[in-house]
Amino acid sequence: MTVIVRDLRPDVRADLDSFVQVRRVVLPFMVFTPESVAFDIAHAHPEAALRRLVAEEDGEIIGTAQVGIAYDSPEPGQGFVNVHVHPEHTRRGAGGLLVRTAEEHLAGANATRLHAWVLDDPANRAFAEHFGYTASRSARFLRLDLAHGTLPPLQGPPLDVEIRPGSDFDADPRPLFSLDAEASRDEPSDIETEFSDYEAWLDETWRHPLFSAELTSVAVVDGRPAAFSAVRADGGTRYFTAMTGTARAHRGRGLAKLAKNDSLHRARAAGYTEAFTGNDAGNEPMLAINRWFGYEICAAEVRYVRELT
Known part of the structure; x- marks a missing residue:
């Protein structure tokens, strides 16, 4: 049996379905659809050097890789490569071929440092270390049972705060862009993020097919967004908190918790049965908030880093 690596064909539905199927098996706590994968490719920023790779064995897609440059980082040359192989098809060379193809592409795109998220188990960690990657920070994925769990009431x-759905900003989402940019700068990460391209944010966040402005909640103070909980949802039963944050001037008031609670209640009322989120392991304030909601850790990842010479 022969394994080959090639680019995902976003105009071929069977490719999209297989890509999503592999990722759902390996990453059941994340939310994506064939439409969202195709959208990501079609709307990728030119400087992202984005590629979606697949490993194919005798016509069957058994592995995937998300590859690109973090173009929104103020530090140039930050690449990412996230490789996943279907657990029933490991040890056939697919992972190694995906890594080597991704690294060649990123080296050609002037990457100087590569970042990879790896599921925190011995086999995956050994795989990353075999290719010269070194463990860095870790993250947790959390799940909340919306169908049978009990949300806080x-x-x-407060009198000076109004909780509004994100859809109230459809006519002009720029204030939410500014808030997202400010909050994201303080997110713990190996790759510093600096949102400065409003049009790119509209494409990659606001207009993304998974983004739900209706389920996103915003705490507004004096007419300006002060905190928010942004949501991605699959339109069926699965809900994912993509980002929760507060403007620096309004921190310490519990506004992010208020916004997220509002969003979760509306999601449950809309028929969503599972809520997921992810947090850096060092982000104890957000982990504490999620424990308060009833989230439980369902998986862990480790960020691995490799310097390119």
């Missing part, structure tokens, strides 16, 4: 906001 809704709380009324």
Whole structure:
């Protein structure tokens, strides 16, 4: 049996379905659809050097790789390569071929440092270390049973705060862009993020097919967004908190918790049964908030880093 690596064909539905199927098996705590994968490719920023690779064995897709440059980092040359192989098809060379193909592409795109998220188990960690990657920070994925769990009751906001759905900003989402940019700068990460391209943010966040402005909640103070909980959802039963943050001037008031609670209650009312989120292992304030909601850790990842010479 022969394994080959090639680019995903976003105009071929069977490719998209197989790509998503592999990722759902390996990463059941994340939310994506064939449409969202095709959208990501079609709307990738030119400087991202984005590629979606697949490993194919006798016509069957058994592995995937997400590869690109973190173009929104102020430090140039930060590449990423996230490789996943279907657990029933490991040890056939697919992972190694995906890594080597990805690294060649990123070297050609002037990457100087590569970052890879690896599931925190001995086999995956050994695989990353075999290719010269060194463990860095870790992250946790969390799950909340919306169908059978008990959410904290809704709380009324302070008199100077209004909780509004993100869809209220459809006519002009720029204030949410500014808030997202400010909050993201303080997110723990190996790769510093600096949102400065509003049009790119509209493409990659606001107009993304998974983004739900209706389920996103925003805490507004004096007419300006002060905290938010942004949501991606599959339109069926699965809900994912993509980002929760607060403007620096309004931190310490519990506004992010208010926004997220509002969003979770509306998601449950809309029929969503599972809520997922992810947090850096060092982000104890957000982990504490999620424990308060009833989230439980369902998986862990480790960020591995390799310098390119």
